[in-house]
Amino acid sequence: MAKSRFIFMCLECGTSHERHMGRCPDCGTFNSLKEHRLGTASSEPTPRLAGESATAVSITQIEAREEDRMAIGMGEVDRVLGGGLVPGCGILLSGEPGVGKSTLLLQIAQAISSTGNRFLYITGEESAAQVRLRADRIGASSEELWLLPECDVEAIEQQILSIRPAVVGIDSIQTIRWEQIPAGAGGVVQVREVTSRLLALARREGIPMLMVGHVTKDGGVAGPRALEHMVDAVLQFEGERGHALRVLRGLKNRFGSTEEVGIFEMRSDGLIEVENPSGLLLGDRRHSSPGSAAAAVLEGSRPLLLEIQALVTPAAHGAPARKVSGIDSGRLSMLAAVLEKRLGIPLGGCDIHANAVGGVKLRGTAGDLALAAAILSSFHDRALPRDVIFAGEVGLLGEIRPVPGTRQRLEEAKRLGFQAACLAPGSLEGLPLDGMRIHETQELADLAKRFVE
Numbered sequence: 001m002a003k004s005r006f007i008f009m010c011l012e013c014g015t016s017h018e019r020h021m022g023r024c025p026d027c028g029t030f031n032s033l034k035e036h037r038l039g040t041a042s043s044e045p046t047p048r049l050a051g052e053s054a055t056a057v058s059i060t061q062i063e064a065r066e067e068d069r070m071a072i073g074m075g076e077v078d079r080v081l082g083g084g085l086v087p088g089c090g091i092l093l094s095g096e097p098g099v100g101k102s103t104l105l106l107q108i109a110q111a112i113s114s115t116g117n118r119f120l121y122i123t124g125e126e127s128a129a130q131v132r133l134r135a136d137r138i139g140a141s142s143e144e145l146w147l148l149p150e151c152d153v154e155a156i157e158q159q160i161l162s163i164r165p166a167v168v169g170i171d172s173i174q175t176i177r178w179e180q181i182p183a184g185a186g187g188v189v190q191v192r193e194v195t196s197r198l199l200a201l202a203r204r205e206g207i208p209m210l211m212v213g214h215v216t217k218d219g220g221v222a223g224p225r226a227l228e229h230m231v232d233a234v235l236q237f238e239g240e241r242g243h244a245l246r247v248l249r250g251l252k253n254r255f256g257s258t259e260e261v262g263i264f265e266m267r268s269d270g271l272i273e274v275e276n277p278s279g280l281l282l283g284d285r286r287h288s289s290p291g292s293a294a295a296a297v298l299e300g301s302r303p304l305l306l307e308i309q310a311l312v313t314p315a316a317h318g319a320p321a322r323k324v325s326g327i328d329s330g331r332l333s334m335l336a337a338v339l340e341k342r343l344g345i346p347l348g349g350c351d352i353h354a355n356a357v358g359g360v361k362l363r364g365t366a367g368d369l370a371l372a373a374a375i376l377s378s379f380h381d382r383a384l385p386r387d388v389i390f391a392g393e394v395g396l397l398g399e400i401r402p403v404p405g406t407r408q409r410l411e412e413a414k415r416l417g418f419q420a421a422c423l424a425p426g427s428l429e430g431l432p433l434d435g436m437r438i439h440e441t442q443e444l445a446d447l448a449k450r451f452v453e
């Protein structure tokens, strides 16, 4: 049942907060928070679709079919969603500024509307003309793609009810405001209340809703982090500045796995789906330079081959530097410490720069062996053989451990012309080997002996 609620607004800076405090956390002014009453509380929308009963019934009497999912028609997005949009679902599409969120949302809108399903694209940041220009650049739009430049949540609700779209997209949720809340758009309370209202409408009407949310480098106080528990799925769009590769990752998904990722290339004509990203990533690899190793990792269920580079130089001053791009700095420090301890090489007096080429982020531990090989190769200034792929985890004792999915990794490596693989003992478990030499490597000392010493 709807009930009254209070928020506390700072008279000095205009931000709103959910509880009273003696000092405004945003501007630091004392005694500036003033109580403000909201008409209805909507932060916990009733999760009922239209026509669903308010009384408890047996689950066997509920009608819901997997076929009710609406495939978007972009394979990489459907893969991440687990097959498509579920009626009434709320999806948050987050990412750093400029990564391509609006482009992705507009391409989704074009794909859905091209099949005759009406898509309502609500733009709170750009004018309808700007959206039209982008749409013309990235593809053909159908008549069923409707645009609404609007920031007021009540006006948006009215439009949704009057034009009854099959899917709604909002760019971005931070720009939408509710007049009842006096603070400016983008504040935590505003964003939460507005999202809650829109999600309630989506559930009631069974309309899937895609909401773009901005994330700042530090996670953003007013950013979508606060919303993650409210929505059904959180998709994060990632990419490195200056690189074309974009990865769509499910951080949360109530209707599918969070293991799958979608991979795209950002081009002037929009996002192109990339089914086999390894070729793109290894395309310009300088095979025979010291400090370069090829790693076979898994992104979701797909193998991905990428180049790991390391540069080891005498420390310039004081403490040795550990600089990374696309690689976890903790993992690099750990590997450097293990290499120093187990092989006796003086990395404590060296700066190490490490880089996953192509703008991807190296996750998990399967890239350890490639990173260790790249560090050794740079330290000894000896290039690794160009046709070897590395896959394995390195432990604190210097031991190499097997990683799952060896078959997929090796098949992908073979497809891209690699002729040998360096793996932990026992990785193969009876897999047929046709055409690939396997170097089983028990520990880091074996790796160094075989390739660089």
Ligand SMILES: Nc1ncnc2c1ncn2[C@@H]1O[C@H](COP(=O)(O)OP(=O)(O)OP(=O)(O)O)[C@@H](O)[C@H]1O
Residues within 6 Å of the ligand: 095, 096, 097, 098, 099, 100, 101, 102, 103, 104, 214, 266, 267, 268, 269
């Ligand atoms: N004319 C163009 N040609 C090529 N690439 C372009 C062009 N215009 C935009 N881009 C690419 O699109 C990216 C911006 O995409 P988009 O506006 O979808 O990002 P966004 O995540 O919505 O950004 P914001 O956070 O500012 O809303 C740019 O960084 C650039 O890579």
Ligand SMILES: [Mg+2]
Residues within 6 Å of the ligand: 101, 102, 103, 125, 171
């Ligand atoms: Mg945008």
